[in-house]
Amino acid sequence: MHIAIIGAGVSGLLTALELVEQGCSVTIFDQQQAGHAASWAGGGILSPMYPWRYPREVNHLAQYGKQLYQQWNEKLLPETEIDFEIHETGMLIFDEADFEIGLNYKDQYQDPMQHCEYLEREALEQVNPHISEQFQHAIYFPQLANVRNPRLLKSLISYLKQHPKVQVLENTWIEKFNLQNNQIQSIQTSSGQHFEADQFVITTGAWSNCWSEQLQLSIPVEPVQGQMLLFKTPENWLPTMCMNNVMYLIPRMDGHVVCGSSMNHLGFDQRPSVQTQQNIYKACTEMVPELANFPIVKQWAGLRPSSPTGIPYIGQMPEIENLWANFGHYRNGLCMGPASAQLLRQLMLKQETLVDATAYSTQRLQPS
Secondary structure, eight states: OEEEEEOOSHHHHHHHHHHHTTTOEEEEEOSSSTTOSHHHHSOOBSSOSSGGGSOHHHHHHHTTHHHHHHHHHHHHHHHHOOOOOOBOOOEEEOOGGGHHHHHHHHHHHTOGGGOOEEEEHHHHHHHOTTSOTTOOEEEEETTOOBOOHHHHHHHHHHHHHTOTTEEEEOSOOEEEEEEETTEEEEEEETTSOEEOOSEEEEOOGGGGGGGHHHHTEEOOOEEEEEEEEEEEOSTTOSOSEEEETTEEEEEOTTSEEEEEOOOBOOTTOOOOOHHHHHHHHHHHHHHOGGGGGSOEEEEEEEEEEEOSSSOOEEEEOTTOTTEEEEEOOGGGHHHHHHHHHHHHHHHHTTOOOSSOGGGGOGGGSEEO
16 A cells, blocks of 8 residues: 655654554655754654643553653664654653642552652752742652654654655645546645545644645644753753653763743744743743753744644545545654554554544534
């Protein structure tokens, strides 16, 4: 079976990986360079931030993220020599209003990844000695990890590009589906080229709404800008991830610390703003004051694919026999990515699914 995947972010790349491992041949299209949109720009926390604030369906997929990335890293590393750098740092959360619900959440759902402990100041200092004195207690999630998403993407792209059953076409804007008798016959690029396949998959993230008119559907996915800062500290300087008021610090193994993030509805504008940078800087140095002693080496912004509830659309598109969806992950595309791709592969190949697929169905999309 030959499958065309439109969009080479983490959802498209992992979908391609799942399908080629089952013997399918895949062509992946991206309007820019593969792996250079929201997937690259995110933080890589392998859990929804404050999972109790999200629908259960988001957490169902996210709970497989760490385990599946570990398995893929083990498989791809010998071929690509690029380590995903899955960093098991744990996370401290300082939002007092979330302490009780966070502590109860682990018992309610029996999810080992979300095991957490209440720490008073002395224990907090032992876990992370850099935390500001203003925080006298926290809840601590020792099982939480982060993946270094730029390295993850490089490894996926490297593996797929050298795979004999994969073709990757970058800087190729797919403009049109050529439909006949409820089937897509081919897709057409902006330069007028046509590409045929047996099945087609939309993994276009924040750009997914651009298919609404052709498919006569209302696709409620829109871009929401998130901005980030990157500090450089000594190697292994910050021992844990930290979070307060939806701002987070994510330490990498080499001493880089990713800080974010913001939420701005600015259309497809990806330009970082000075005001947002200052807000992130202030929030992050409030958590860890010593960060002010280290240089900011980079700042950037990306576009999250916002959807109404954050529950992605995964499965066959309405009334088209050979068109499939894997989009609308909002803030959790990286942690839901591996399970989303596996679920889509299972649906496409009529295999048993790892979760009940009903909640992710595209039947939620309304005719326009």
